[in-house]
Amino acid sequence: MSSSTSQSTPDADTNDPLAQLIANPLRPLPPHWTRPGRVAELEHVRSLSGADEYWEWVANQQRWMQPWHTVRSGGISDFRYFEGGRINVADNCVDRWAEDPxxxxxxxxxxxGEPGEVRTLTYAELADQVSRLAAGLLELGVRKGDVVGVYMPNLVEAFTTIHACNRIGAIYTVLFSGFGEEAVASRLQASGAAAVVVADSSYRRGKRIPLLETLRAARDRVPSVRATVVVDRTGDGVTLQEGEHAYAAVLETGAAGTPAVPLDPNEPSFLIFTSGTESTPKGVVHSVGGFLLGTWANAHWQVGHEDDDVYWVAADVGWLTFPIQAVVGGLACGMTIACFEGALDTPTTARFYEICERHRVTKVLAAPTVARMLRKFGDDLAAAHPLGLKLITMQGEPLDADTFEWTTSTFDAPVVNAYGQTETGSTWTYPVYGAEALKAGSVGTPVPGHEYAIVDDDGEPVPPGVKGNLVLTTPFPTLARTVWNDHERYVTTYFSRFPGHYATHDEAVLDHDGHLWVLGRADDVINVAAHRISTMEIEAVVTAHSAVVEAAVVGVPHDTKGTVPIAFVTLAHDALADDAQADDVLADIKRRVVAELGGYAQLDRVYVTAAMPKTRTGKIMRRLLRDLIEHGEPTGDTSAMEDATALDVVAAAVQK
Structure with a gap:
């Protein structure tokens, strides 16, 4: 990396890991990474008088069907934007580009596709297919406000289905293609889905994953589903059951197309489930106009559209990043989006590089997991595939300084590290591409329209260099509007801890250059290769095993995946008759987790222990279990533990 560096932070306390971390130097952009036009545009919007004037500027970049009269009304937990206006997401993401010669x-x-097939759709072709599918869904009885499940891998049909829903005002919910039967059923039940669009199978690491088979097993528990649309991904032909319709036939039925429906920008558009710290998944609701405006701005500042760009969002459609950066934000900016179905190391470790070369990719978004994987594959492989990338942007989990340094130097491209949450609907703090200095590991500064604070447990602001709770102090359009069918849960979860603020439930610190560092969850939600999951969801599967008396699942660091789940289990006596029997139980536990939740939730290890460290009220002290794995001993207060000998029992199991 050829940029100069400046060290403006105070000398780090060599005995304080946090101080050492945030003392990383600020790196001004070298000339070949700088985009003067973006610098000027950013200076302009930062000069606007407040967040509302900024969001008015964003709104004026979109196409409205009816003008609005008020930028924002309400407080932080009951806000509304652009009252009186009418807008359609598909119209902005697809139609307006298709109509322009x-x-x-x-x-x-x-x-x-993972086997190697390639398909390309122009904006005109995409608009035609979206309109036909939307009309076909209407013929199947899908109406405005109905929920449509999207259960498929990264396919062209994921784009068309989402925008067909946007076109008619249906509410889409994306189900991760790695989900098992239980995870699919619970989310369809919670949403009350009226229809599901599903691929017959997907390809992952050379294997076929039978999505339709999984859906059929789950569908018996979801009576609300009236119609299933089946995409013949494999080309093998699908024998349809009652209530199932071939995707191609639905397109044919809707051949006449249907116009985009004008919608209130505050109506629900998108429903995504995130477990949070509780075992029952929360359906987070994003709005029509809010999600469109916020994701347009997100893609515009984080990535930016430049002539001849091909932007590869190397993420799964089931991860919110894909709808934000690709399906909605990316298309709203008129970008060309590259989309890959399978695993980035299949069939060889060169697959990532080959995709970039084949499609002339100029910009890539990925989780830090991908960069760690490429680094593991070696410098020789990277040298054999010079890519000429203009940008690599990362999000979804913490980015360590070593990975940042390797990536910038290997590809001679800026690494824009961004932070956001499912609930925020976009990333909201990062160094703007081509305009702002970088710092290894930090997530930059908030982009226009977003304001935050770092506070102690009493809600009082803490100074730079001091870790605290990250909160958002003002609303913005992409911030979630509610929890599906449970607004009280929305208010309690996000606004009760620090009244007047949105609680991210993450810890953070501000450095002396004004850069923000997000340190991780303050609860038990973990990120496995950028897929967010509650440990309690995994525990529910583990404890359901007949041989398990008690279980606790914690997330621990992993070199490639970022975090992996590890289970501690206490088994019934008859399951411990001999080592072979116990091994069979543990293997079955691992299998069940994968079968019910998907491969991304796979347990890295399972330890058998006769006791668990607990508080006097009987709560398992999971942080102590995590400490034993990471440090070999407790690093925090153990005074609340009821029986200190339990920790010794667990330690012996770990060391066995």
């Missing part, structure tokens, strides 16, 4: 033939989506 300059952009109609621009590639909208470049898709590659």
């Amino acid at each position: 300059v952009t109609a033939d621009r590639r909208a989506v470049i898709w590659e």
